[in-house]
Amino acid sequence: MAHVMPDLFKIDVAGHAVSHARSEMVARGKVIATDEPPERGGTDLYATPLETMLSSFLGCTNVIANFVAGSMKMDVRDMQFDVCGHFDTRGVFGKAEIGTPFPVIELRVVLDTDANDEQIAKLAKTVGEKCPVSVLLRRAGCEIQENWVRK
Known part of the structure; x- marks a missing residue:
């Protein structure tokens, strides 16, 4: 059964500051922590806030891509992705x-799918328009260079 989302x-x-470099946040009872490497005064226990932001972009891309692929009747068996933010x-x-x-963010998505190149291009375009993190980054002026390919 599909979950109906409100508008x-x-x-x-x-959250709170554990130190000048480390923060701990709580969302829905789940702890999220960020830290900095030692050269910036942190303990390097967690990803940095910027790494966490880029990770959120990948996580959101996954969720929205699977949602969109389902609506396109596209079979995506697996998805691998990586991102590189030019800070x-x-x-x-x-x-x-x-x-x-982040003037440039490189996104690479590798799909295990029987979809053709045209379907993959449509999926990528739609995800870029619907993924909330993608929309925020683009509206902030980031150029997202995308490469969506079949495995």
Whole structure:
């Protein structure tokens, strides 16, 4: 049975600073932690906030791609993906006014599917338009360079 989503709902996350480099958040009773590597004063126990943001992009891509593939009657047996964010540190360190901290984000998705190239291209386009994280990144000025291929 399909779950019916309301048109608008709240997503609550609460958190606190464990140190200047480490944060712990709680969402739906699940703990999410971020940290920095030692060279930035952290303990390197968890992914950084930026790595977590990019991981969220991959997680959201997975969920939306599977949803869209289902509506397209497309059989996706497996999906592997990776992302590389090109981080412009000049804005953080006050060296320059920049439009976006991630001018380029590279997304690679490898699908185990019988779908043809045209169907995969339609899937990629639709996911880019529907994935909330993708939409936020694009509207923030990130150029997302995508490569969706068949395994």
